[in-house]
Amino acid sequence: MKKPAQHYAVIGAGMAGVACARTLVQAGHQVTLFEKSRGAGGRMATRDTEFGSFDHGTQYFTVRNPMFARALETVPGLCRPWSANAVRVLDPLGRVVAAPLPTRESHWVATPGMNALVKRWAEPLLAQGAVELQTRVVKIERDALNERRWQLHTEGADDSRHVHSGFDGVLLAMPSVQAHELLRNSKQAPALAERIAEVRVAPCWTLMVAFPQAMQPGLSALGPQWNAARSTHHRIAWLARESSKPQRGPIERWTVQASPAWSQEHLNDDAERVQSKLLKAFAEVTGIRAEPSYATVHRWHYAQTIQPLDQSHLWDPASRIGACGDWCMGHRVEDAFVSGLELALKVA
The missing domain is CATH 3.50.50.60 (FAD/NAD(P)-binding domain)
Structure with a gap:
C-alpha cells in the first residue's frame, strides 16, 4: 500500500x-x-576561470551499479567516457617509472563540468x-x-x-x-x-594550475605524455590534465590532489604556503617547471572516506x-x- x-x-x-x-x-x-x-x-x-574549468573535487566516476546506470540513461549525452591514459608514479621523487594502469572499466565525466x-x-x-x-x-x-x-x-x-x-x-x-x-x-x-x-574521512588540499603559453604556435603540450596519474609522491596522490577531458577548453591546465596524510598534516597551513609546496611537487612529478599563469588551491575538509x-x-x-x-x-x-x-x- x-x-x-x-x-x-x-x-x-x-x-x-x-x-x-x-x-x-x-x-x-x-x-x-x-x-x-x-x-x-x-x-x-567545477570551478570556472578565464583559462577554463577545473573539476577540483571529484575527478571522474565509474558505473558499476545497475541502478546508477539506469539513472544515467535519463540524461543521454550528458556524461562521456574519458580516456585518461593513466599511469602510476612509483619513483620516490614522483617520476613515472611504471607502465600504464590497467584499464578495467571506463572513467566517466559529466560535461561540460563534473557539477553538470x-x-x-x-x-x-x-x-x-x-x-x-x-x-x-x-x-x-x-x-x-x-x-x-x-x-x-x-x-x-x-x-x-x-x-x-x-x-x-x-x-x-x-x-x-x-x-x-x-x-x-x-x-x-x-x-x-x-x-x-564510527566513520573516518580524510581531507584533501587541491591545486589548480593553468599554462596558456602552451597554446602558442609551434609549442606542443607541456610535460608528460600521460593525462592522469596515481602518485606515490609524499605530497601528491592524483594528477589530471583537465584539457584532456571531453568538452573542456583546450588550454593546458592540471588539477592536483594532495595525499590524505599530507593534507591532514598541513590542514591548517596558510593557503599560500600549501600552494608553494604543491607546485614544487607538481614540477617533480610532471617535469613542468614553467610558471603557471593561474594557480590556486582549495581545501576539502571531508574528501575521501577512509573507514x-x-x-x-x-x-x-x-x-x-x-x-x-x-x-x-x-x-x-x-x-x-x-x-x-x-x-x-x-x-x-
Missing part, C-alpha cells in the same frame, strides 16, 4: 541529497532541499521552488505546533535566520562529521549520531531521522547515489 504523502527535509544537495530528494518526489512526497552553498553539486564541483550531472537532476526541484540555497541548517528540533513533526533553524548567507517547520522526517545528506555535529548539537537521535561517529559505515544508509523510524552519503558505503560517486536512493526508498 502506498504511504500517504509526507514532507521531508533533505539537508545537503550533493549527489546523495539530490538522488534522495528526487526519488522522494517521484514517490509522491513533498521535499524541501537545504544547501549551504550557492548551487547543487557538493564534491562533484547533479545540477541537471536538481533542475526539477529548483523549478518547483523546493530548494533553499545558501541556507545552513544549524539545529533540528520538534515542531512547536506539532510534536510529531520537525522544524529546522537555518542561517542564510546574509546572516538571516529562519525557522522552517512542518517536516515529517529529516534526512541528512552531508559529510559524516557535519551530520554528527548537527545531531549532537541538536541533541537528537543519539544512537544515530553514535553510528555516524565507511559499511551499510547503504541510516534510518531511525522512531525519530524519523536518517542519513546518507558516500561515506556510508565508500567514496565513489555511485556510492553516494545508491545511498541517497536507498534511504529514499526506505522512507517512501
Whole structure:
C-alpha cells in the first residue's frame, strides 16, 4: 500500500541529497532541499576561470551499479567516457617509472563540468521552488505546533535566520562529521549520531594550475605524455590534465590532489604556503617547471572516506531521522547515489 504523502527535509544537495530528494518526489512526497552553498553539486564541483574549468573535487566516476546506470540513461549525452591514459608514479621523487594502469572499466565525466550531472537532476526541484540555497541548517528540533513533526533553524548567507517547520522526517545528506555535529548539537537521535561517529574521512588540499603559453604556435603540450596519474609522491596522490577531458577548453591546465596524510598534516597551513609546496611537487612529478599563469588551491575538509559505515544508509523510524552519503558505503560517486536512493526508498 502506498504511504500517504509526507514532507521531508533533505539537508545537503550533493549527489546523495539530490538522488534522495528526487526519488522522494517521484514517490509522491513533498521535499524541501537545504544547501549551504550557492548551487547543487557538493564534491562533484567545477570551478570556472578565464583559462577554463577545473573539476577540483571529484575527478571522474565509474558505473558499476545497475541502478546508477539506469539513472544515467535519463540524461543521454550528458556524461562521456574519458580516456585518461593513466599511469602510476612509483619513483620516490614522483617520476613515472611504471607502465600504464590497467584499464578495467571506463572513467566517466559529466560535461561540460563534473557539477553538470547533479545540477541537471536538481533542475526539477529548483523549478518547483523546493530548494533553499545558501541556507545552513544549524539545529533540528520538534515542531512547536506539532510534536510529531520537525522544524529546522537555518542561517542564510546574509546572516538571516529562519525557522522552517512542518517536516515529517529529516534526512541528512552531508559529510559524516557535519551530520554528527548537527545531531549532537541538536541533541537528537543519539544512537544515530553514535553510528555516524564510527566513520573516518580524510581531507584533501587541491591545486589548480593553468599554462596558456602552451597554446602558442609551434609549442606542443607541456610535460608528460600521460593525462592522469596515481602518485606515490609524499605530497601528491592524483594528477589530471583537465584539457584532456571531453568538452573542456583546450588550454593546458592540471588539477592536483594532495595525499590524505599530507593534507591532514598541513590542514591548517596558510593557503599560500600549501600552494608553494604543491607546485614544487607538481614540477617533480610532471617535469613542468614553467610558471603557471593561474594557480590556486582549495581545501576539502571531508574528501575521501577512509573507514565507511559499511551499510547503504541510516534510518531511525522512531525519530524519523536518517542519513546518507558516500561515506556510508565508500567514496565513489555511485556510492553516494545508491545511498541517497536507498534511504529514499526506505522512507517512501
